Amino acid sequence: MAVSFVSETKFNLKDKLKVKAWIKAVIEKEGSKQGSISYVFCSDEKILEVNQQFLNHDFYTDIITFDYVEDEKINGDIYISVDRVKDNANQFEASFEDELHRVIIHGVLHLLGYKDHNPKDEKLMRSKENEAIALYKEMFK
Numbered sequence: 001m002a003v004s005f006v007s008e009t010k011f012n013l014k015d016k017l018k019v020k021a022w023i024k025a026v027i028e029k030e031g032s033k034q035g036s037i038s039y040v041f042c043s044d045e046k047i048l049e050v051n052q053q054f055l056n057h058d059f060y061t062d063i064i065t066f067d068y069v070e071d072e073k074i075n076g077d078i079y080i081s082v083d084r085v086k087d088n089a090n091q092f093e094a095s096f097e098d099e100l101h102r103v104i105i106h107g108v109l110h111l112l113g114y115k116d117h118n119p120k121d122e123k124l125m126r127s128k129e130n131e132a133i134a135l136y137k138e139m140f141k
Helices: 016-029 044-055 082-091 096-111 119-139
Strands: 003-007 033-042 063-067 073-081
Touching (some): 033 044, 044 073, 044 082, 073 096
């Protein structure tokens, strides 16, 4: 099974092979197996459309994760708004690449069962994101 990246906007993910290896390492570290994960990089307008159509939410977001996990196999579709990632990077005074990596792994963490709907869950999610980002830096320093 594989991780794939599709862009519906003028965006091209750098270091695809590194990102794929990192995603697999995070999944395995959590005791699961990588299945098929598709990332769709899109605009604000596209993610709003997906949010309205599938979740009945009428707002912009940086990521929407569709979970198709079966047993220990991690499968899913992950939509990421490149526009939101850029805005969030500016807002949080982070580089675009760092914020993008945070959002990429955020989707994987959702597929692994982590939630972020209350402060306690959100704190754990942030901790797991930070662990994963540290792993990326360790793997590719």
